Amino acid sequence: MRALVHVTLKKDVxxxxxxxxxxxxxxxxxxxxxxxxxxxxxxxxxxxxxxxEAEAQLGELCEKLLANPVIExxxxxxxxx
Amino acid sequence: MFAVVQFPxxxxxxxxxxxxxxxxxxxxxxxxHKDTELPADTRxxxxxxxxxxxxxxxxxxxxxYSPIMTAVxxxxxxxxxxxxxxxxxxxxCESGLLPGALVRNHQLHFVCEFVYIRVxxxxxxxxxxxxxGDVLRIPIKHGEGAYFADTELLARLESNGQxxxxxxxxxxxxxxxVNPNGSVSEIAGIRNQAGNVMxxxxxxxxxxEEMIGGTxxxxxxxxxxxxxxxxxx
Numbered sequence: 001m002r003a004l005v006h007v008t009l010k011k012d013v014x015x016x017x018x019x020x021x022x023x024x025x026x027x028x029x030x031x032x033x034x035x036x037x038x039x040x041x042x043x044x045x046x047x048x049x050x051x052x053e054a055e056a057q058l059g060e061l062c063e064k065l066l067a068n069p070v071i072e073x074x075x076x077x078x079x080x081x
Numbered sequence: 082m083f084a085v086v087q088f089p090x091x092x093x094x095x096x097x098x099x100x101x102x103x104x105x106x107x108x109x110x111x112x113x114h115k116d117t118e119l120p121a122d123t124r125x126x127x128x129x130x131x132x133x134x135x136x137x138x139x140x141x142x143x144x145x146y147s148p149i150m151t152a153v154x155x156x157x158x159x160x161x162x163x164x165x166x167x168x169x170x171x172x173x174c175e176s177g178l179l180p181g182a183l184v185r186n187h188q189l190h191f192v193c194e195f196v197y198i199r200v201x202x203x204x205x206x207x208x209x210x211x212x213x214g215d216v217l218r219i220p221i222k223h224g225e226g227a228y229f230a231d232t233e234l235l236a237r238l239e240s241n242g243q244x245x246x247x248x249x250x251x252x253x254x255x256x257x258x259v260n261p262n263g264s265v266s267e268i269a270g271i272r273n274q275a276g277n278v279m280x281x282x283x284x285x286x287x288x289x290e291e292m293i294g295g296t297x298x299x300x301x302x303x304x305x306x307x308x309x310x311x312x313x314x
Contacts, residue, residue, distance in 0.1 A: 016189050070182040071229055
């Protein structure tokens with residue numbers, strides 16, 4: 001199966017990189033860009049017979065490794081066989 | 082005996098040993114991250130600064146799963162003193178031995194300079210040579226040193242007296258103007274609730290000789306030595 005996982009900073013954690021990107025966008029003339037939050041994307045291939053099993057494993061992996069739950073949220077964006 | 086943990090990418094491990102040996106006359110041992118046990122005579126553990134595992138994923142995230150960390154966790158749970166400096170602080174937070182997390186500096190710059198920190202708690206194994214309110218001049222060098230705790234955790238840290246150091250002026254005034262990285266409440270170091278695990282971003286091991294800019298770091302490392310020696314007697 002192929003999974004796509006997003007990890008982003010929680011809303012109450014400052015994202016100075018996102019802010020710098022927003023400012024750079026504005027200086028390029030893209031005034032329409034009001035806010036940017038930077039995060040990470042993980043493309044994961046895993047062996048799993050069932051979707052439910054894959055979701056459970058990915059959830060654990062996110063909690064233990066891919067995200068730091070103190071400062072980050074994660075989303076399993078897609079899961080395809 | 083002091084154990085200094087060496088991860089791939091640690092780079093202040095030997096400086097830490099030098100500080101203990103040269104300035105305080107205490108022997109220490111390097112412990113490799115793949116070891117599964119601390120030396121039997123370990124009385125204190127230090128996680129040093131550097132870039133463990135190249136800071137992959139998040140600073141300290143990979144080191145959390147180093148084989149040696151199971152032994153360090155066991156040592157801490159048994160009440161043994163554990164000190165984390167800079168990357169070592171990040172490792173202890175990622176490992177859950179300390180609460181909160183360290184994130185990118187607010188101005189996105191790597192900062193490398195002497196700063197002043199105010200001692201908030203003096204009756205601890207890590208600061209007994211200081212008085213509460215003392216100001217120490219110690220260098221920092223980090224890109225991800227902004228301490229983060231949400232409102233609830235921050236309130237708990239404050240009421241438990243877990244905040245150890247705050248960035249301040251040479252006169253000891255704390256405020257955002259002298260906060261080098263955007264840490265919440267100007268926090269430079271904290272301890273766990275039990276009080277035996279402490280982490281800080283400033284490098285006491287880099288302030289142990291006048292020749293390199295000052296000796297204020299000795300007050301902190303010396304406190305730990307006093308604690309270990311006192312316990313042994």
